[in-house]
Amino acid sequence: MKKNNIGTIFFIKLLISIVITLIILILIKSSSNFKNDFYKEVFATNISFTKLKGIYNKYLGNFDIFDKVVKEETVFNEKLTYQSSENYLDGVKLNIGSNYLVPINESGIVVFIGPKENYGNTVIIQRIDGIDEWYGNIENINVKLYDYVSKGELLGECYNNLYLIYKKDGKVLNYEEYLK
Numbered sequence: 101m102k103k104n105n106i107g108t109i110f111f112i113k114l115l116i117s118i119v120i121t122l123i124i125l126i127l128i129k130s131s132s133n134f135k136n137d138f139y140k141e142v143f144a145t146n147i148s149f150t151k152l153k154g155i156y157n158k159y160l161g162n163f164d165i166f167d168k169v170v171k172e173e174t175v176f177n178e179k180l181t182y183q184s185s186e187n188y189l190d191g192v193k194l195n196i197g198s199n200y201l202v203p204i205n206e207s208g209i210v211v212f213i214g215p216k217e218n219y220g221n222t223v224i225i226q227r228i229d230g231i232d233e234w235y236g237n238i239e240n241i242n243v244k245l246y247d248y249v250s251k252g253e254l255l256g257e258c259y260n261n262l263y264l265i266y267k268k269d270g271k272v273l274n275y276e277e278y279l280k
Contacts, residue, residue: 113161179252193262201256207249208227209249213244220263223243231268237261237262239257
């Protein structure tokens with residue numbers, strides 16, 4: 101594909117996205133029923149960024165123009181290791197030792213960063229398979245809210261215990277399937 105075609109396709113997709121956004125904003129402004137339904141769907145329930153990306157890819161195609169332009173070289177690409185594990189509240193507590201650099205288990209979008217009761221500083225990544233993966237007791241966080249992160253990248257540091265929880269549609273999943 102020529103550079104001019106890539107630029108044209110990018111511009112068309114950008115214009116379509118802007119038009120859709122403007123239509124939604126006009127509907128929110130003009131209809132209180134639509135506004136209430138929209139706010140309920142976006143703010144009250146757990147919005148699924150992976151579903152939105154799937155819809156975008158289905159109707160507008162994959163948005164990988166930047167993958168072709170920018171080639172990043174990964175410096176940190178690790179797999180999660182730990183000495184022992186035990187059940188902890190809704191998930192698992194992993195004994196990982198001190199000053200452990202925590203890798204990301206699966207690619208996805210960072211949807212939450214902040215304190216959670218009983219888990220300390222927590223990062224929640226909505227994985228590409230739609231599962232919310234919680235990482236608790238994280239310090240020196242290396243990601244930002246709404247970053248797209250890849251498997252094996254550095255999430256942050258952890259001291260002694262790492263807490264993991266796996267949820268889908270609000271239901272807690274068995275962590276053992278995801279630690280293999």
